[in-house]
Amino acid sequence: MGETLVVPVLILLAVAAGVLLVARAAARRQPAAGPPAPAPNTAELARSAAAKLSEDEHRRLYALIAQGQAMAAIKLYYEISGAGLRASRDAVGALAAHPQPYRSPETAPPAVDDDADEPERFPYRYRAIASKGDVTREVSSNMLNAEIYGRIRTLARSGDLEAAAAALSRHSDITLVQAREFISLLED
Structure with a gap:
C-alpha cells in the first residue's frame, strides 16, 4: 500500500518545486520600487x-x-x-x-526664436480654414505653407493660444485679434 502513494507524492513534490521556481523567477524580473526616473527635458x-x-x-x-x-x-x-x-x-x-524650425547643419542654432525674422514669402497663396459649429474662418497668405500652419495648429492644440495667434498674424495679413478668433476655432 505504501508503494502506491510514493508516485503521487513524488509528483506533488515536483509540482510544488516547479511553482516555487516560477515564483522566484517572476520576483526577480520585477524591478525594485524606487524613485521615478526624472522626466526628460x-x-x-x-x-x-x-x-x-x-x-x-x-x-x-x-x-x-x-x-x-x-x-x-x-x-x-x-x-x-x-x-x-x-x-x-x-x-x-x-x-x-515644441515645434522646431529647420536649421541646416552648417548653421549654428541661434539663441533667439525664429519668429524674430521677416517671414518668407512663397510664390503661391496657402489657404487655411477653421470652423466650429456654424462659424467658419479662412486665412489666405503667401507667407503660410503646410509646415508653418502645422506648427501653428500644434501650438493651438497644445494650449499655447497666444503664441499660435501671434505666429498666424505674423505669417498672414490679418490682425492679432482676427488671428485669435481663427485660433479659437482650432481648439479641441
Whole structure:
C-alpha cells in the first residue's frame, strides 16, 4: 500500500518545486520600487531630434504631425533616425509640443526664436480654414505653407493660444485679434 502513494507524492513534490521556481523567477524580473526616473527635458529633446533631420525629412515629419498622423510620424522618425520605438515616440511628441524650425547643419542654432525674422514669402497663396459649429474662418497668405500652419495648429492644440495667434498674424495679413478668433476655432 505504501508503494502506491510514493508516485503521487513524488509528483506533488515536483509540482510544488516547479511553482516555487516560477515564483522566484517572476520576483526577480520585477524591478525594485524606487524613485521615478526624472522626466526628460522635452524642449531639448525636440532640438536634438530636429537636428537629426534633413530639410525634406523635417518637412515630411511636421506635415504628418500637423495632419494628426502620430503613428506615421513616429514610423518616419524611427526609419530616419534608427532610434528605438520608444525613443522615436518621445522625439515626435517633443517635436509636436515644441515645434522646431529647420536649421541646416552648417548653421549654428541661434539663441533667439525664429519668429524674430521677416517671414518668407512663397510664390503661391496657402489657404487655411477653421470652423466650429456654424462659424467658419479662412486665412489666405503667401507667407503660410503646410509646415508653418502645422506648427501653428500644434501650438493651438497644445494650449499655447497666444503664441499660435501671434505666429498666424505674423505669417498672414490679418490682425492679432482676427488671428485669435481663427485660433479659437482650432481648439479641441
